[in-house]
Amino acid sequence: MIKSMLSGFVRLHILHHASLESIYGVEIIEELKRHGYRVGPGTVYPVLHQMEEDGFLIAEKVNVEGRIRIYYQITEKGRQVLSESKKWLRELVEEVLEEDS
Ligand SMILES: [Zn+2]
Numbered sequence: 797m798i799k800s801m802l803s804g805f806v807r808l809h810i811l812h813h814a815s816l817e818s819i820y821g822v823e824i825i826e827e828l829k830r831h832g833y834r835v836g837p838g839t840v841y842p843v844l845h846q847m848e849e850d851g852f853l854i855a856e857k858v859n860v861e862g863r864i865r866i867y868y869q870i871t872e873k874g875r876q877v878l879s880e881s882k883k884w885l886r887e888l889v890e891e892v893l894e895e896d897s
Contacts, residue, residue, distance in 0.1 A: 806835060806843055808885070811878045814853055814870040821866070844868055852877055 806828065813819050813827060825840050844866075847853045852874035856867045870878070 802833070802835075803839075803843065806833065806839070807847065808878075808881055809833075810840075810843065810847065810868075811852060811870060811874055811881070814868055815875060815878055818856070818867040818869050820868065847874075 809828060809831070810819070810824055813824060819827075821837060821841055821844060824844070825835060825837065828835050828840070844853065844855075848855050848868065851871055853868040854871050856869065857864050858867050859865075
């Protein structure tokens with residue numbers, strides 16, 4: 797249960813950051829850690845890959861000092877999903893957190 801909830805948050809997070817700038821795996825893992833998510837490459841890489849397959853992200857291989865790094869950018873479809881999700885998220889936050897206070 798917690799795992800499947802978390803994966804939604806992780807996806808949304810990835811979409812959000814990819815909408816701001818190109819991201820790569822290690823960077824997103826660090827960012828998620830900063831937010832208190834304990835996720836590693838075994839979680840994040842398959843998610844990035846799946847999101848690429850779903851057409852939400854587009855991958856680009858970049859040579860960084862002799863090593864290939866895969867950068868992900870949000871696609872138009874990804875942007876649509878993100879803005880739709882924000883609508884749901886806003887409503888959810890209002891309802892769930894409202895009842896808390
Ligand atoms: Zn973040």
